[in-house]
Amino acid sequence: MACGIAAELAEQVARALADAAGTETLRAVEDGAFPEAAWTALDGLGLAGALVPEDAGGAGLGFQDIVPVLEALGRAGAPVPLAEGIGASALLAAAGIAPPGGVLSFAAAGAPVPWGRHAAHVVLLEGARVALHEAASLRWTQGGNIGREARDTPLVTAPPLAEGSLPNAWGAEAALLLAALIRSAQIAGAMQAALALAVDHANTRKQFGRPIGRFQAVQQQLAVFAAEASAVSVAAAAAARAADARGLAAAAFEIGCAKVTAGEAAAKGAAIAHQVLAAMGITEEHGLHHLTRRLWSWREEGGTERFWAQRIGAMVQSTPGPLWHFITSRDEEPAA
Amino acid sequence: MTGLRFDLRDPPPGAAALRAEVRAFLAEHAPRWSPEVRARSWMGFDRDFTRAVGAKGWIGMCWPREYGGTERSFLERNIVLEEMLAAGAPVGAHWIGDRQSGPLILRLGTEAQRRKFLPRIASGEYAFCIGLSEPDSGSDLASLRTRADKVDGGWRLNGRKIWTTFGHLCDWMIALVRTSPAPEGGSKHQGLSQVLVDLRAPGVTIRPIRDLVGEKGFNEITFDDVLLPEDALVGQEGAGWAQATSELAFERSGPDRYMSAHPLLEAGIEALRGDGAAAGTLGRQVARLWTLRAMSTAVAGMLQEGEDPIRQAALVKDLGNDFEQALPERMRDVMDTDAMPEEMRRMHAYLTQIVPTFSLRGGTREIMRGIIARELGLR
Numbered sequence: 001m002a003c004g005i006a007a008e009l010a011e012q013v014a015r016a017l018a019d020a021a022g023t024e025t026l027r028a029v030e031d032g033a034f035p036e037a038a039w040t041a042l043d044g045l046g047l048a049g050a051l052v053p054e055d056a057g058g059a060g061l062g063f064q065d066i067v068p069v070l071e072a073l074g075r076a077g078a079p080v081p082l083a084e085g086i087g088a089s090a091l092l093a094a095a096g097i098a099p100p101g102g103v104l105s106f107a108a109a110g111a112p113v114p115w116g117r118h119a120a121h122v123v124l125l126e127g128a129r130v131a132l133h134e135a136a137s138l139r140w141t142q143g144g145n146i147g148r149e150a151r152d153t154p155l156v157t158a159p160p161l162a163e164g165s166l167p168n169a170w171g172a173e174a175a176l177l178l179a180a181l182i183r184s185a186q187i188a189g190a191m192q193a194a195l196a197l198a199v200d201h202a203n204t205r206k207q208f209g210r211p212i213g214r215f216q217a218v219q220q221q222l223a224v225f226a227a228e229a230s231a232v233s234v235a236a237a238a239a240a241r242a243a244d245a246r247g248l249a250a251a252a253f254e255i256g257c258a259k260v261t262a263g264e265a266a267a268k269g270a271a272i273a274h275q276v277l278a279a280m281g282i283t284e285e286h287g288l289h290h291l292t293r294r295l296w297s298w299r300e301e302g303g304t305e306r307f308w309a310q311r312i313g314a315m316v317q318s319t320p321g322p323l324w325h326f327i328t329s330r331d332e333e334p335a336a
Numbered sequence: 337m338t339g340l341r342f343d344l345r346d347p348p349p350g351a352a353a354l355r356a357e358v359r360a361f362l363a364e365h366a367p368r369w370s371p372e373v374r375a376r377s378w379m380g381f382d383r384d385f386t387r388a389v390g391a392k393g394w395i396g397m398c399w400p401r402e403y404g405g406t407e408r409s410f411l412e413r414n415i416v417l418e419e420m421l422a423a424g425a426p427v428g429a430h431w432i433g434d435r436q437s438g439p440l441i442l443r444l445g446t447e448a449q450r451r452k453f454l455p456r457i458a459s460g461e462y463a464f465c466i467g468l469s470e471p472d473s474g475s476d477l478a479s480l481r482t483r484a485d486k487v488d489g490g491w492r493l494n495g496r497k498i499w500t501t502f503g504h505l506c507d508w509m510i511a512l513v514r515t516s517p518a519p520e521g522g523s524k525h526q527g528l529s530q531v532l533v534d535l536r537a538p539g540v541t542i543r544p545i546r547d548l549v550g551e552k553g554f555n556e557i558t559f560d561d562v563l564l565p566e567d568a569l570v571g572q573e574g575a576g577w578a579q580a581t582s583e584l585a586f587e588r589s590g591p592d593r594y595m596s597a598h599p600l601l602e603a604g605i606e607a608l609r610g611d612g613a614a615a616g617t618l619g620r621q622v623a624r625l626w627t628l629r630a631m632s633t634a635v636a637g638m639l640q641e642g643e644d645p646i647r648q649a650a651l652v653k654d655l656g657n658d659f660e661q662a663l664p665e666r667m668r669d670v671m672d673t674d675a676m677p678e679e680m681r682r683m684h685a686y687l688t689q690i691v692p693t694f695s696l697r698g699g700t701r702e703i704m705r706g707i708i709a710r711e712l713g714l715r
Binding site: 064195199202203213214216218219220222223224226227228230231233234235237238241253254256257258260261264305306308309310311312313314315316317318322323324327328331332 | 340342344346347351352355418422598601602605608609610611612614615616617618619620622623624625626627628629630631634648651654655702704705706707708709711712713714715
């Protein structure tokens, strides 16, 4: 999927994660610790400003460019709040606010903030209104998802450091759309990693005198898993491409389609991974559950399959003419 | 990580104009198509319509002009295919020639074969079918037993092909046959060749087989000492297996692998406008359709670049077949069949019976998943 700079960045992220963030890191994070070493390594790549325009001091990359980075994060179980930082910085820059350094996250006002307790600053959105808060100035209620990732709800008790408005291209649902896109790409990555674990297990675990991966029943299950993983990866990239071409707000249909695909696939993939790894995959000791619990969690964030399917269904029901005309009308034709 | 890479591509320049042209053409013909015709999709056989498509230059679009093509890109061809399928056009009389037989002849045929067949496929004059399955050879295709033996001036063909779609309506078959015995202890994939068979030649007996819908869709075709000329051979003698399998990425990744039941989805949305309770189910189908289209188009782009994404194609076919096959059931989830408008009900009835074929034709679901499993390193 990735080419050029995008592939290179993803490769750098994957390498940094492999060096600094293994299963031990995920365990510590789930116990409430902040992964200092991994964060330092990842933050050092200077990726937080990936989506920030160059004239605002960022890298000026597009959504599609960062999908491989998000997938790489997903493969590692997203042990650091890098995706959140990339999203929050992009929102701030779009609203004309200079993004601060350090740990940064974002959420719609009233919703839990990913990694909130670890953040130095958080971006809260009320529609298209963007507010940058010092995390310490908010009153936090700690929470978490079943991936045991910090999802903490802030109460605003002090004025923000800065405020601004998103342009129309980002729209009033930017927090939702950005989260949906990020989680879709991370689901693609987590599925790739869980698939790799399942394939490796199938090739090494022997029963009836041969690796269980030699049994067609197991092969066919893993083939379904691989197909679903590919579908999510393509969907996330295609949605990001639409967002690059038309702006985030006008890509709600594509982002929703990607999130439905990702959410449905996450459930199928997790189920197959556990079936193949059997009892071993259920143990705390084996790393699989860090991925599957995140798959189950991420499909809940940025809108569930049910939420987006309802929206997409209503959208096509209320669009006159054939569905096919609606879908093809959204093709991006390059300017002649 | 697997090597299952998909590269997204922009639509070709002029895509919207081409789409509009195809739609205008289809709008002229569509009023004649019954719900059953539209539900048949690319299994609908209509010579007149095919000739009209040929006259527009939309068969063999990517072939050189000297062979009757219009030298359009693979992605432009994809647009025409999508539009035909979306409308439920009866494209069966040229689908196989355009998708498989023509490209094979273009790539591996002799100059004489190209000049004889390609312009006639492109005009809609020649309809092609594919002779693969035999009574004892289905998924284990290489075990086939139909033989072409070298004789003076050509080949003598004996054997039997079965499940040949439209065999009774077509003019030509490209059959995979054995031209020499599999080597002792060697691969049974060796010694197979592809031959052109004139279905009106003496010794060819075609027996239509009624399908479960009550239609004569497929056939058993018996070859009894059929004499084939020397130039019946396509490509290299003995290389038939490699030749036949090298086309699979083209055959398996197109919109015909996820849009076979598309008119039913359109009818469902039309019938359920304003029905909030149905929105979620419809939305899931639309999301899946959108994703499959992105995948299929990515493969089309890779094919255009000269890559051979055979595993990606197997994957698109598997996911696509699952989707199109389930559409009648998903429509039942949101609407009682009795409550469906007449046209939709008839499409639904037809498709309910015929969708099991979607994951059989062109390689079964199990074979597709076996190909993916091999890519994963499991076989």
